[in-house]
Amino acid sequence: MAEAKPLYDTYMRAPLRFERGEGVWLIAEDGRRYLDFAAGVAVNSLGHAHPHLVQALKDQAEKVWHLSNLYEVPGQETLATRLTQATFADKVFFTNSGAEALECAIKTARRYQFSKGHPEKFHIITFEGAFHGRTLATIAAGGQEKYLEGFGPKAPGFYQVPFGDMPALKDAINDETAAILIEPIQGEGGIRVVPKEFLEELRALCDEYGLLLIFDEVQCGIGRTGKLFAYEWSGIAPDIMAVAKGIGGGFPLGACLATADAASGMIAGTHGSTYGGNPLAMAVGNAVLDVVMEDGFLDHVRNVSLVFRQGLASIADRFPDVIESVRGDGLMLGLKAKVPSAELLQAIRAEHMLAVPAGENVIRLLPPLTVTAEEAREGMARLERAAERVRAENLKASA
Numbered sequence: 001m002a003e004a005k006p007l008y009d010t011y012m013r014a015p016l017r018f019e020r021g022e023g024v025w026l027i028a029e030d031g032r033r034y035l036d037f038a039a040g041v042a043v044n045s046l047g048h049a050h051p052h053l054v055q056a057l058k059d060q061a062e063k064v065w066h067l068s069n070l071y072e073v074p075g076q077e078t079l080a081t082r083l084t085q086a087t088f089a090d091k092v093f094f095t096n097s098g099a100e101a102l103e104c105a106i107k108t109a110r111r112y113q114f115s116k117g118h119p120e121k122f123h124i125i126t127f128e129g130a131f132h133g134r135t136l137a138t139i140a141a142g143g144q145e146k147y148l149e150g151f152g153p154k155a156p157g158f159y160q161v162p163f164g165d166m167p168a169l170k171d172a173i174n175d176e177t178a179a180i181l182i183e184p185i186q187g188e189g190g191i192r193v194v195p196k197e198f199l200e201e202l203r204a205l206c207d208e209y210g211l212l213l214i215f216d217e218v219q220c221g222i223g224r225t226g227k228l229f230a231y232e233w234s235g236i237a238p239d240i241m242a243v244a245k246g247i248g249g250g251f252p253l254g255a256c257l258a259t260a261d262a263a264s265g266m267i268a269g270t271h272g273s274t275y276g277g278n279p280l281a282m283a284v285g286n287a288v289l290d291v292v293m294e295d296g297f298l299d300h301v302r303n304v305s306l307v308f309r310q311g312l313a314s315i316a317d318r319f320p321d322v323i324e325s326v327r328g329d330g331l332m333l334g335l336k337a338k339v340p341s342a343e344l345l346q347a348i349r350a351e352h353m354l355a356v357p358a359g360e361n362v363i364r365l366l367p368p369l370t371v372t373a374e375e376a377r378e379g380m381a382r383l384e385r386a387a388e389r390v391r392a393e394n395l396k397a398s399a
């Protein structure tokens with residue numbers, strides 16, 4: 001009899017079963033140790049079982065798990081105050097995931113135009129290669145056919161232009177446009193960094209036409225690039241920003257940040273969430289910020305990133321038949337593969353190391369931000385052996 005499979009078949013899972021983690025390591029049921037340079041796709045920002053996060057969660061678990069947003073939740077006020085003091089934003093709405101943070105960002109932008117007397121302005125312009133989540137609105141925003149197919153008509157109000165195509169973007173702006181939505185560094189799209197000049201032009205266009213600029217920092221935010229948020233490198237601030245992944249360090253948590261003006265349409269009763277801003281999530285989110293905002297932490301991220309990036313460039317130089325180039329910022333790095341990236345990923349896994357596939361034949365390297373230079377060197381040694389494996393196999397195949 002065929003084995004019953006009670007789970008949805010939506011995920012193509014690797015046959016790996018991990019039972020615990022320690023820092024940058026994941027330990028499988030059979031005791032094998034894997035170097036985790038995927039970090040749950042940039043989620044485990046402080047690695048696994050970070051003592052400060054474990055303690056914060058335990059302490060909160062003994063007090064209260066859930067309150068409704070019918071009441072005041074002090075942890076929300078603390079975390080929101082810290083986020084607004086550290087960013088462009090004045091207001092925060094808490095969610096449980098990245099897609100929900102984007103939903104809030106989209107609703108905030110539409111409601112802003114509505115409340116300014118422009119209900120017809122509800123279109124959001126996005127960029128090819130984008131990924132904004134898997135809800136019906138966010139697959140429409142992401143615009144990727146593989147995620148849209150078969151789910152009925154694409155939610156209206158999303159218009160997509162090619163990545164980096166300023167003339168197409170200018171053409172796309174019309175009387176119905178509410179906002180422009182962009183990841184400062186595309187994650188799933190293949191670690192594509194948006195140039196500073198492009199963000200500057202977006203800001204100028206938004207100001208000229210009364211549009212809101214929305215940044216999706218779900219993957220690139222919370223210290224990943226060596227600044228608290230990636231947009232800080234450009235000096236360009238958005239009006240609205242979606243955050244998730246790293247801010248919870250592995251606990252489900254997201255946030256939508258906005259200026260007071262951008263959030264002005266979101267009055268009482270317009271939006272809500274049962275679990276959003278739950279005390280457990282707030283305890284962990286505040287604990288993540290305790291560490292990430294500590295003096296020297298982001299310097300550490302930048303320093304390790306330099307070591308890692310130089311090493312990767314040297315591997316790419318020595319294996320031009322396997323790796324075409326290195327891209328990205330901080331600890332959000334990508335290896336553009338010369339061979340099919342699935343082959344390289346498999347070889348990396350054979351070296352007991354975890355990385356993440358992405359678009360454009362890129363392998364994403366997203367280690368915990370706590371990774372040490374020594375651990376980064378261990379990662380490079382494994383990547384080098386993986387590249388050797390791929391080369392040897394290809395030589396064998398062509399012999």
Ligand SMILES: *Cc1c(COP(=O)(O)O)cnc(C)c1O
Pocket residue numbers: 096097098099100102131132133134183187188216217218219220244245
């Ligand atoms: C992961 C991701 C999302 C979606 O987050 P979920 O928590 O999976 O809903 C949205 N935007 C970006 C850039 C992401 O990387």
